[in-house]
Amino acid sequence: MPDKNETGPSVANQAAYWKSTLRLTLGLLSIWFLASFGAGILFREALDNFSIGGAPLGFWMAQNGAIYIFLILIVIYCIRMTQLEKKYGIKG
Amino acid sequence: MVDPWTIFWVVTTFGLYIFIAIRARAGSTEDFYVAGHDVHPVINGMATGADWMSAASFLSMAGLIAFLGYGGSVYLMGWTGGYVLLALLLAPYLREFGKFTVPDFVGDRYYSKLARVIAVVCALFVSFTYIAGQMKGVGVAFSGFLGVSFNTGILIGMAIVFFYAVLGGMKGITYTQVAQYVVLIFAYTVPAIFISLTITGNPIPQLGFIGNAAGTDVGMLEKLNKVVTDLGFLEYTSTDKSKLDVLCITAALMFGTAGLPHVIIRFFTVGSARAARKSAGWALLFIALLYTVAPAVGAFARMNFVDTVNEATYIADAENYEERAAEILLDGGKPVPEWYKSWEKTGLLAYEDLNGDGIMQYRGPNAPDGLANEVTPSRDIFVLANPQIANLPNWVIGLVVAGGLAAALSTAAGLLMVISSAVSHDLLKRTFRPDMSEKSEMLAARIAAAFAVFLAGLLGIFATQLPFVAQVVAFAFGLAAASLFPIIFLGIFWKRMNKEGAIAAMLTGLITTFSYIYYFKFGGGAADSWLFGVSPEGIGFVFMWLAIGVGIAVSLVTPPPPKAIQDLVQDIRIPGNRGAL
Numbered sequence: 186m187p188d189k190n191e192t193g194p195s196v197a198n199q200a201a202y203w204k205s206t207l208r209l210t211l212g213l214l215s216i217w218f219l220a221s222f223g224a225g226i227l228f229r230e231a232l233d234n235f236s237i238g239g240a241p242l243g244f245w246m247a248q249n250g251a252i253y254i255f256l257i258l259i260v261i262y263c264i265r266m267t268q269l270e271k272k273y274g275i276k277g
Numbered sequence: 278m279v280d281p282w283t284i285f286w287v288v289t290t291f292g293l294y295i296f297i298a299i300r301a302r303a304g305s306t307e308d309f310y311v312a313g314h315d316v317h318p319v320i321n322g323m324a325t326g327a328d329w330m331s332a333a334s335f336l337s338m339a340g341l342i343a344f345l346g347y348g349g350s351v352y353l354m355g356w357t358g359g360y361v362l363l364a365l366l367l368a369p370y371l372r373e374f375g376k377f378t379v380p381d382f383v384g385d386r387y388y389s390k391l392a393r394v395i396a397v398v399c400a401l402f403v404s405f406t407y408i409a410g411q412m413k414g415v416g417v418a419f420s421g422f423l424g425v426s427f428n429t430g431i432l433i434g435m436a437i438v439f440f441y442a443v444l445g446g447m448k449g450i451t452y453t454q455v456a457q458y459v460v461l462i463f464a465y466t467v468p469a470i471f472i473s474l475t476i477t478g479n480p481i482p483q484l485g486f487i488g489n490a491a492g493t494d495v496g497m498l499e500k501l502n503k504v505v506t507d508l509g510f511l512e513y514t515s516t517d518k519s520k521l522d523v524l525c526i527t528a529a530l531m532f533g534t535a536g537l538p539h540v541i542i543r544f545f546t547v548g549s550a551r552a553a554r555k556s557a558g559w560a561l562l563f564i565a566l567l568y569t570v571a572p573a574v575g576a577f578a579r580m581n582f583v584d585t586v587n588e589a590t591y592i593a594d595a596e597n598y599e600e601r602a603a604e605i606l607l608d609g610g611k612p613v614p615e616w617y618k619s620w621e622k623t624g625l626l627a628y629e630d631l632n633g634d635g636i637m638q639y640r641g642p643n644a645p646d647g648l649a650n651e652v653t654p655s656r657d658i659f660v661l662a663n664p665q666i667a668n669l670p671n672w673v674i675g676l677v678v679a680g681g682l683a684a685a686l687s688t689a690a691g692l693l694m695v696i697s698s699a700v701s702h703d704l705l706k707r708t709f710r711p712d713m714s715e716k717s718e719m720l721a722a723r724i725a726a727a728f729a730v731f732l733a734g735l736l737g738i739f740a741t742q743l744p745f746v747a748q749v750v751a752f753a754f755g756l757a758a759a760s761l762f763p764i765i766f767l768g769i770f771w772k773r774m775n776k777e778g779a780i781a782a783m784l785t786g787l788i789t790t791f792s793y794i795y796y797f798k799f800g801g802g803a804a805d806s807w808l809f810g811v812s813p814e815g816i817g818f819v820f821m822w823l824a825i826g827v828g829i830a831v832s833l834v835t836p837p838p839p840k841a842i843q844d845l846v847q848d849i850r851i852p853g854n855r856g857a858l
Contacts, residue, residue, distance in 0.1 A: 193851075193853065193854060194851065194853075199847075199850075199851050199854075202851065203850050203851070206850075210365050210366070213361070213365060214361070214365065217358065217361045217362075221354045221358050221527065221531075222524055222527065222528070225350060225354055225527075226350075226520060226523050226524050226527065227520065227524070229347075233514070236496075237487055238484075238487030238488055238496070239487050239488055239489055239495075239496020239497055239498055239499055240486065240487040240496065240498050240514075241498070241514050244347055244350075244498070244514040245486075245487060247347065247350035247353065247354060248342075248347075248349075248350050248353050248486075248572035249353075249483060249486065249487075249569050249572060251353075251354050251357070251358065252353065252354070252357045252565050252568055252569055253565070253569070255357055255358055255360060255361050255561060255565075256558070256561050256562060256565055258361055258365075259360065259361060259364045259365075259554075259557055259558040259561055260558055262364060262365055262554065262558075263364075263551075263554050263555050263558055266369075266551070266554060267551065270551070270852065275851060275852055275853055276852055276853025276854075
């Protein structure tokens with residue numbers, strides 16, 4: 186459909202948007218991995234030497250902290266994606 | 278004796294669900310499958326919360342964590358982390374694709390009826406195993422609290438779900454799920470607040486969790502660790518499972534969550550890709566309200582159980598409980614708590630006086646005093662007994678029963694939608710009877726939903742005799758992670774992925790995961806021959822990578838997908854390109 190891009194975003198903008206989306210997704214997923222598998226499982230013992238209130242930090246990350254971080258990650262994703270869509274003229 | 282408050286709450290909430298169902302009837306297939314594509318992101322987030330949180334989340338999870346301690350983290354991270362994958366990798370793109378079902382995406386993206394039918398098989402298998410557990414939960418709640426038999430309970434549950442699922446389809450389900458979310462979250466948090474006050478003096482469970490034990494300057498968890506290790510249990514904040522196994526189970530639950538059809542289809546109901554992203558965030562917020570409270574409830578319940586039950590003097594005669602309890606107190610002893618006596622008859626608690634001293638010893642496998650354990654609580658007891666443990670009035674107890682029913686019914690309804698649309702839309706309309714009119718498709722969807730309700734009820738009734746129902750977690754999540762997630766993900770992020778690769782990947786994931794779980798759960802396989810030491814619960818994550826590898830390899834040696842399909846993938850990546858679908 187060659188006429189589509191006359192009204193919609195240009196091919197170059199679409200490509201740039203997709204590239205930024207991938208970069209953002211990868212960045213947020215690294216934090217997702219570090220917060221859960223990293224802090225909550227792989228490095229739990231090391232983090233348990235620290236504490237948050239009365240809870241060992243690694244244990245707390247696995248049972249509560251990771252969930253808060255997941256939530257923050259989705260919020261950041263929504264905000265950044267909306268910004269990217271504005272920047273590249275994507276309808277959203 | 279049936280508590281009048283329980284009847285009040287159950288009748289009121291059920292009446293509400295029926296009222297909503299009558300108001301939200303479906304007028305078209307679009308209404309029936311995806312609630313007209315115009316559900317508000319917050320409303321859908323709430324509906325997703327109820328859709329997602331099942332009888333297991335509501336009744337069993339806190340108790341599981343109470344026994345497993347740190348080991349219970351796999352459920353907490355696994356069943357919430359999947360929403361990050363959904364929000365970032367699947368939901369907005371599938372919404373942009375804009376059709377009705379998960380097999381719809383698979384069939385169109387992989388231009389293959391065979392791929393669509395395999396996806397239908399995966400979706401049906403996952404949904405039926407999952408729904409049997411919900412119906413069983415409904416039966417337990419009714420038989421335990423409303424004085425009717427287990428089977429009658431399931432029949433009542435079936436009638437209610439039949440009413441709003443068959444009449445209203447996704448539209449009816451969406452709005453009843455919103456009501457069910459409100460009921461279940463209220464029923465879960467009210468007792469949690471009071472039990473937190475009792476154990477830690479802090480009304481907010483998440484803060485009590487990291488605070489000090491009530492009236493001391495010792496951390497609640499620190500005290501709990503000491504209490505349980507003194508009795509010969511594993512330290513609460515540790516585990517004896519291998520790191521790799523914990524990691525694989527968590528990951529299998531996360532990727533499985535993202536691949537579960539009844540969760541994915543909820544995101545087809547919102548208006549746009551952007552709304553789907555937002556809605557995933559709202560869904561996780563509503564889920565987190567329960568999931569961050571659950572570990573606190575688990576820890577408090579374990580502490581309270583040891584405090585009140587261990588070393589208590591047993592009272593066999595329930596009739597003269599108060600008299601005997603007063604005598605024991607007078608002698609400086611500790612009587613068995615009243616809540617224990619009132620729950621004992623449900624079979625959720627068992628006491629066997631092994632050493633004949635009339636005192637209840639609660640011990641772990643490595644008890645320093647060498648005494649044997651005499652008390653066996655079931656994992657469902659804690660959430661159910663919490664209101665009484667915290668001395669809450671009777672109306673709260675009835676509310677918890679209504680909350681458990683809301684959790685079970687809302688999840689069952691979401692699963693029924695997957696089953697009915699897989700049959701009427703994917704098998705009939707898109708595969709075998711493409712010339713069917715919209716009116717007959719709608720009738721087929723309703724008949725399929727009715728038939729699925731009936732089958733789900735039967736599964737629930739025979740659940741106790743069917744071994745796989747108890748293992749639903751391993752099956753449903755493992756299969757969703759290994760068979761559905763890889764092809765949806767690759768279908769969006771890799772244009773070169775073709776029909777041959779998708780079929781090979783789905784079959785690889787399905788067959789390997791199914792065989793592994795079947796062999797080690799029912800085929801007599803021993804734990805020491807687990808692949809890499811990974812348990813059946815976590816194996817879906819391992820075979821997911823195998824499925825991805827096979828899918829990529831097969832795609833590369835077969836022809837690339839047609840140009841139209843590559844354009845389709847391009848369009849679902851860019852919101853708005855597919856127009857208002």
